[in-house]
Amino acid sequence: MNGDSNAVDWENIFRALEVWRTETLRHGNTFPADSIDTAVTGIAHQYSRDPWAVLVSTILSLRTKDEVTRVSSRQVLDTCPTPAKLLKLPVEEIARLAYPAGFYRTKAANLKNIAAILMEQYDGQVPPDMDTLLALPGVGRKTANLVLSEAFDIDAICVDIHVHRISNRAGWLGPEGTRGPEQTEMTLREILPKRYWKRINSLLVFYGQRVCRPVSPYCSRCVIGGHCRRRGVERTR
Numbered sequence: 001m002n003g004d005s006n007a008v009d010w011e012n013i014f015r016a017l018e019v020w021r022t023e024t025l026r027h028g029n030t031f032p033a034d035s036i037d038t039a040v041t042g043i044a045h046q047y048s049r050d051p052w053a054v055l056v057s058t059i060l061s062l063r064t065k066d067e068v069t070r071v072s073s074r075q076v077l078d079t080c081p082t083p084a085k086l087l088k089l090p091v092e093e094i095a096r097l098a099y100p101a102g103f104y105r106t107k108a109a110n111l112k113n114i115a116a117i118l119m120e121q122y123d124g125q126v127p128p129d130m131d132t133l134l135a136l137p138g139v140g141r142k143t144a145n146l147v148l149s150e151a152f153d154i155d156a157i158c159v160d161i162h163v164h165r166i167s168n169r170a171g172w173l174g175p176e177g178t179r180g181p182e183q184t185e186m187t188l189r190e191i192l193p194k195r196y197w198k199r200i201n202s203l204l205v206f207y208g209q210r211v212c213r214p215v216s217p218y219c220s221r222c223v224i225g226g227h228c229r230r231r232g233v234e235r236t237r
C-alpha cells in the first residue's frame, strides 16, 4: 500500500477476503453452521428475502449477538410473519417474543409503531427507500442500508463496528480516519467501487470476528496485511 489513500487496492483486498472465506469454510470452521453468514443475512435467506423479515431481524440485531438475534428473530417472525399480525399483539407479548435480544422492550415498542405506520401509510409493505426507512422509529442508517441490500438487492453500504474498525485500522479511509460508522459509510460511498458495496459488510464481519479481532488481532495470519497500516493496533497475535 502506498501513501495515497485513494490508491486502496480494492480488487485484491476483496479477492483475498473471498478466497480466505471460502477456504475457512471448506476446512471446517469451528462455528455452528448457521454462523457462516451474519444473523440478518441468514434470516434474509431463510425468509426468501422478505423485507418485513429483514427489517424485524435487523432491528432485533442492534446491540445483540448473532446467535441471540437468530433465536429472537425466529420467535417474532414465526408468530408475526406480517406487520398486520404483529400489530394485533400487545407490546408485552411482542417483547416476550423478542427476548433475549438486547433492549427487547424498546425494540418491541418500535416494532409495533413501525407495523402501524406500514399498515397506515404503505399498505403493509416495507418501502425500498432510504429516507422513508430512516423515518421509521428505531431505524438508523445501518438498519436502512441492510434492509435495502438484503431485501431489495439495492447497492448500499452497511457499516457496523467491524467495517468501521477494520477500514480505519487499515488506513483505507484516509490519514485522519473517521469518527463514527456514519462518517465511515459516507467516505466509503466516495472511494469504494459500487460493485463491492453489498459485500463489504458480510466479508468484514466474518473477518473481524475471526482474524481482525477488536483486541489483539491475528496479524500474523492476515491475508490483507499488505493492504493494512495497522493504525492504532498496539498488540497483535
Ligand code: SF4
Residues within 6 Å of the ligand: 166, 169, 170, 211, 212, 213, 217, 218, 219, 222, 223, 224, 225, 228, 229, 230, 233, 236
Ligand atoms: S494486518 Fe492486522 S490490523 Fe490489519 S487487517 Fe490484518 S489483522 Fe487487521
